[in-house]
Amino acid sequence: MREVQLREQICLMAKSLYDRGLAHGSTGNISARLEDGGLLVTPTNSSFGFLDPAKLSHFDAKGQLIGGDKPTKEMSLHQAFYETRGAKAGAVVHLHSHHSVALSLFEDTDKDDFLPPLTPYPIMKLGKVKLLPFFAPGDAAMGEAIRDLASAHSAVMLANHGPVVAGSDIASTIYAMEELEAAARLAIETRGQSVRALTTDQITRLTASFSA
Numbered sequence: 064m065r066e067v068q069l070r071e072q073i074c075l076m077a078k079s080l081y082d083r084g085l086a087h088g089s090t091g092n093i094s095a096r097l098e099d100g101g102l103l104v105t106p107t108n109s110s111f112g113f114l115d116p117a118k119l120s121h122f123d124a125k126g127q128l129i130g131g132d133k134p135t136k137e138m139s140l141h142q143a144f145y146e147t148r149g150a151k152a153g154a155v156v157h158l159h160s161h162h163s164v165a166l167s168l169f170e171d172t173d174k175d176d177f178l179p180p181l182t183p184y185p186i187m188k189l190g191k192v193k194l195l196p197f198f199a200p201g202d203a204a205m206g207e208a209i210r211d212l213a214s215a216h217s218a219v220m221l222a223n224h225g226p227v228v229a230g231s232d233i234a235s236t237i238y239a240m241e242e243l244e245a246a247a248r249l250a251i252e253t254r255g256q257s258v259r260a261l262t263t264d265q266i267t268r269l270t271a272s273f274s275a
């Protein structure tokens with residue numbers, strides 16, 4: 064996708080998240096790869112509801128900031144996904160979406176498989192979501208934690224903070240993020256009740272259609 068179109072798409076999709084309450088205030092950040100290897104990134108302290116395509120932070124393929132406003136404080140987090148996932152990574156999205164954050168607060172949440180296997184789509188679109196410990200926002204140690212996973216997960220949940228999803232392009236990454244939030248909501252709403260989860264065999268078959 065050309066730079067002008069990508070700028071428009073980032074702002075349009077961010078506004079859609081904001082309008083539906085998936086991003087509030089100035090929370091969250093988005094980055095997306097340009098055809099020349101550079102990156103477009105949401106500026107720090109910007110609101111998804113009011114992004115200006117012309118003001119997105121612009122990095123060249125060498126990682127030098129060459130235009131736009133000051134980038135998100137989470138650049139080390141985003142960079143770690145691009146470094147470890149190579150050509151598979153075309154976009155990275157981070158939110159503070161409500162139900163995902165709520166699910167990360169429970170002591171008994173599975174750290175290696177954050178979402179309970181209740182429906183197919185989260186498994187097909189996200190694989191296993193890794194629950195990482197709490198890091199202060201902007202802490203470069205988050206990038207190290209992502210590098211330690213060595214591309215085994217395309218989605219992680221930062222405990223007491225929010226989810227981060229990497230994908231091949233901006234649209235599919237945001238759709239996968241929405242799936243994560245919907246699955247977390249279902250997990251919260253059915254918590255403590257006697258529900259029929261997917262079986263191990265069903266999960267294995269669904270996992271086969273996802274490649275991290």
Ligand SMILES: O=C(O)[C@@H](O)C(=O)COP(=O)(O)O
Pocket residue numbers: 089090091092105106107108109134135136137157158159200201
């Ligand atoms: O939680 C935070 O502070 C950041 O992770 C965040 O969501 C927004 O920070 P900026 O992208 O620097 O505005």
Ligand SMILES: [Zn+2]
Pocket residue numbers: 090091157158159200224225
């Ligand atoms: Zn955040």
